[in-house]
Amino acid sequence: MAERPNKFKALYKNRKESNLTDELVDQLYNHEEEKGLSKPTVPVEPVIVTEIKPEIKPEAYSESISAKTKHKKVGRPKKTEEERSMFNFRISDSKKEMINVASSAKGLSKTDYIEYLIEEDYKKNKEYYDMVKANMKK
Numbered sequence: 001m002a003e004r005p006n007k008f009k010a011l012y013k014n015r016k017e018s019n020l021t022d023e024l025v026d027q028l029y030n031h032e033e034e035k036g037l038s039k040p041t042v043p044v045e046p047v048i049v050t051e052i053k054p055e056i057k058p059e060a061y062s063e064s065i066s067a068k069t070k071h072k073k074v075g076r077p078k079k080t081e082e083e084r085s086m087f088n089f090r091i092s093d094s095k096k097e098m099i100n101v102a103s104s105a106k107g108l109s110k111t112d113y114i115e116y117l118i119e120e121d122y123k124k125n126k127e128y129y130d131m132v133k134a135n136m137k138k
Helices: 007-014 022-035 058-071 093-106 110-124 126-136
Strands: none
Touching: 093 110, 110 126
């Protein structure tokens, strides 16, 4: 008796996406022969599970983010409640090295060290700086 063609393999090779493997296809074919079915059954399409992400509206997203941040804020806590801004300037390498060494010696970050120097200078010369500030606004 001539060997029957494996229709499962033909279906498997014509598919674009499948969870079927060669071993599984052969098992389906052999199982069909064991049952004694004259006509091969069509294999059930494998279920491909895809995650469906719910669409989040911007208002709902911002509300959920704000609700999460109320409990615990991410990152380092603010040092002061005062608003801060960026201030960039160029400095020579030798001065930069001095800042690195001095800030390390004091156990401060570079920003904290520069703020410390500014505050100390302002405390020493407060009267003079207040006079300059008054003249600047005129």
